[in-house]
Amino acid sequence: MPRRQPFGAAVVLLGLIVGVGSASAAPDPIGAKRCGACHEREYADWKASPHAQALARLSTPKQRDPVCRSCHTTAPTSADPDLAGVQCESCHGLGSLYAPEYVMKDEKLRKLLGLEKVTAATCQGCHDGDTPSTRKFDFEAWVKLVNHGASGEGEGS
Numbered sequence: 029m030p031r032r033q034p035f036g037a038a039v040v041l042l043g044l045i046v047g048v049g050s051a052s053a054a055p056d057p058i059g060a061k062r063c064g065a066c067h068e069r070e071y072a073d074w075k076a077s078p079h080a081q082a083l084a085r086l087s088t089p090k091q092r093d094p095v096c097r098s099c100h101t102t103a104p105t106s107a108d109p110d111l112a113g114v115q116c117e118s119c120h121g122l123g124s125l126y127a128p129e130y131v132m133k134d135e136k137l138r139k140l141l142g143l144e145k146v147t148a149a150t151c152q153g154c155h156d157g158d159t160p161s162t163r164k165f166d167f168e169a170w171v172k173l174v175n176h177g178a179s180g181e182g183e184g185s
């Protein structure tokens with residue numbers, strides 16, 4: 029009797045697609061300065077915000093602590109000073125693939141190449157139950173402090 033393994037074959041095929049897909053499509057962080065070359069207003073707003081100082085404010089040993097780095101900087105395993113702090117890409121998604129101008133101008137393409145919608149889940153990766161805070165995280169209220177003044181009350185102003 030011939031051995032039939034339809035699921036096995038499907039799993040191998042899926043593995044190939046996923047493997048190839050992630051190898052070619054994994055974006056890298058490019059840093060706030062490069063985003064800011066085109067988005068000056070958002071850059072200035074962010075630069076004046078606590079997120080920009082999130083790593084710099086920690087003591088030198090804590091700046092090197094992988095646990096602290098996991099929430100206080102955008103690329104925890106990178107020592108590049110241009111990636112320090114909670115940058116654009118912590119909220120909008122890693123940008124190496126969507127940053128080229130022709131991609132940025134195409135609503136569908138930029139989404140496909142990693143520009144993410146900012147939701148409560150975006151923040152909760154860092155602002156979770158274990159975060160040292162005297163105030164409970166409230167997405168509706170706090171997002172108005174980080175949306176670059178879209179609500180007229182940007183945190184940097």
Ligand code: HEC
Pocket residue numbers: 058059062063064065066067116117120122123124126127128129132133143
């Ligand atoms: C070469 C210039 C350029 C660079 C670099 C660039 N952008 Fe953009 N970005 C644009 C343009 C142009 C648009 C489209 C604006 C529009 O559609 O009105 C855009 C759109 C966006 C939007 C969506 C706005 C919306 O209406 O939804 C976000 C968010 C954004 N960029 C964030 C970033 C971030 C974060 C970076 C860095 C990782 C970055 N951009 C780098 C030019 C750039």
Ligand code: HEC
Pocket residue numbers: 085086090093095096097098099100153154155156158159160161162163
């Ligand atoms: C799970 C994510 C997370 C981890 C891990 C984390 N932090 Fe934080 N930390 C935050 C967030 C989010 C805030 C802002 C809290 C707020 O304002 O409600 C914060 C705030 C702080 C503040 C106050 C900031 C200020 O300027 O007053 C200090 C200090 C701090 N963290 C130090 C540390 C140190 C040291 C470590 C490592 C031992 C660490 N954090 C690990 C998420 C984290």
Ligand code: HEC
Pocket residue numbers: 060063064067070071072074075079114115116117118119120145146171174175176178
């Ligand atoms: C803490 C999260 C956070 C960070 C950090 C952040 N943004 Fe945003 N950004 C938002 C939110 C929220 C909005 C409102 C629209 C939305 O929900 O996507 C927004 C909107 C935008 C827009 C759309 C146009 C506008 O001004 O409303 C652009 C462009 C943008 N951000 C670029 C940047 C750049 C460039 C940086 C870094 C210099 C940055 N953002 C850092 C959360 C963030």
Ligand code: HEC
Pocket residue numbers: 078079081082083085098099100101102114118119146147150151152153154155167170171172173174183
């Ligand atoms: C990569 C982790 C990370 C992400 C993602 C993140 N934050 Fe933060 N946030 C922090 C840290 C760390 C601080 C403390 C910075 C400091 O004070 O040194 C902070 C501080 C803040 C503050 C300032 C609190 C104060 O004391 O004034 C606000 C407001 C805030 N975050 C809102 C948001 C919102 C809204 C989102 C999602 C759209 C978000 N954050 C996403 C890590 C993060």
